[in-house]
Amino acid sequence: MDNNNLHNLRHSLAHLLAAAVLEIYTDAKNTIGPSIEDGFYYDFDFSSPISDKDLPKIEKKMRELLKTWKEFQSEEKTGEESKKYFSDNPYKLEIINEIVEKGEKITLYTCGNFTDLCRGGHLENPAKEIDSGSFKLDRIAGAYWRGNEKNKMLTRIYGLAFETKEELEAYIKQREEAQKRDHKKLGKELGLFTISELVGKGLPMLMPKGNIIKTELENFIRKEKEKLGYSFVTIPHIARKELYIKSGHMGKYDAMMPTMTDENGEEFVMKAMNCPHHFEIYNAEPHSYRDLPLRIAENTTVYRNEKSGELAGLLRVKNLTQDDTHHFIRADQIETEIEMIFGLMQRVYALFNFNDYKVEISVRDPKNKEKYFGSDEVWEKAEGILINSAKKMDLKYSVEEGEAAFYGPKIDIKVKDSIGREWQLTTVQLDFNQPENFEMDYTGEDGKKHRVVVLHVAIFGSFERFMGVLIEHYAGAFPLWLSPVQVKVIPVRENHNEYAKKVFELLKENGIRAELDDEDKNLGGKVRDAKNNKIPYWVVIGDKEIEANKITLESRDAGQLGQIGKEELVTKLLGEIRNKK
């Protein structure tokens, strides 16, 4: 069965779902129901709410009806005829009107006793072609009519569907496996972060082990950026509201920025972005063309009010620490600067073995130009530059209309989490407009003032989000250099504790993150703890090791490595840490 057939199978099941629902809930209104990545869904307007407890009975009805679904028949109808047919279904009427407006054909598809407005794409004989064990109603969710939150909320029923029962079962199993690497679950098990109800939702706190990972990431990206000539700064986390009025953020993102008023009635805003502060740093002194590119960087936290229903562990939060940079450059430096940034990005991704990411170039929505600052000419030029750079670097990319920032187009990198949701990491935004708002100039070779061009760049995006993605990417088994505990020292019996402690202290002195497990437990239990905590190395110390004045080294990934000397151990670990193994 090819992709098209799988699509037809899923789409046919969407019809079957609608038929089953309408049989059981006679006053429900069916709206739309496409096939999706792992199955299908259908949106309904129910007169009274249903819950996932109702799914089994709907599923049963589907299997019952399936036996009678022997043929899909299509019929072309006029607008009037079809409106008459769907006269009590306002959703279908709305769709029919749109089709009429576009001047397209209207077709009705019938199978069994169920007829639906549809453009086609079904199996010829569902009863024969669908294995009744190969689909399963999965979950229920709210979904706005046409995805617009101003519209009525409908009830969406999701189903999973594959060609065979075996494929369905394999998919469900794989999904369960993926959920085991959920960063929220692992974050708790490994003691990386916590969210307190009292502190507030969407405000995760990093515990000591999680903070080690964040610190390592921060140090790493700082060093990489310093090598490329970035200058690091520190800015306050609040600012007068006027700053954000000048930048244009206030008025567009008011709801997103927490505000406070001081005793004199002056309004302050918690920063939801760092650009205006960095612009004021740029403007604090005059610049020559010789100074450019000037790259201002900071790992700093921003605060954003998110819709409460959208918060998710570390991936979507109210406080996020960005590896933010602003590049102040001349117009003739744009392309080389972007190439440099992508070079950095690719080195970083390679280090983490991130091979599976998507590049999206976000441009203006051509139908809603008034949402953006700046002239058509500037926008077209900026968008063209980004697309050219992507082409030049041989990146596979897609163009997303309407996803640009209000001040300019951008390139975003997205990765998937363990259950397939996409999250933005790196962002590169080209900005010709904020330099105007903030009158950011440099003196050119000609002695005259020129406007700078600004690039807003974050490689990791947010450290919290990047950590969340990394936890799932590694399933909690971090490479040595990122591991909160790099090596565990395990004495076999109590009378080996003293020697073990010496080894432990030697490791600490050398800056290696070690733990000593001198508890009254048997060796099996201690090894089990080390493995459960996904610690990359542990050393075992017993009579044999003390006699040889060595240690036995074992690795999470490579198993038994045999006896080696203490100094040799330190040299080996330090070498691997330095090489970011």
Place this chain on the structure above:
RNA sequence: GCCAAAGUAGCUCAGCUGGUAGAGCAACCCCUUCGUAAGGGGUAGGCCGUGAGUUCGAUUCUCACCUUUGGCUCCA
């Protein structure tokens, strides 16, 4: 924000149709001194998410709120 589900010990969970709660792991104490994924025994640990209501009596039923999880792009 909206739709749905969930919230019982630090963690994972049990608790039938209302009679104020139990297990395993973790913690602590004692015994054990052990060579690669749990040695044995004991102790302590709970406002059953919060607040109201029904009831002689609520972890259990009703309502509200809080928090968590999944969904709200994929167009008949």
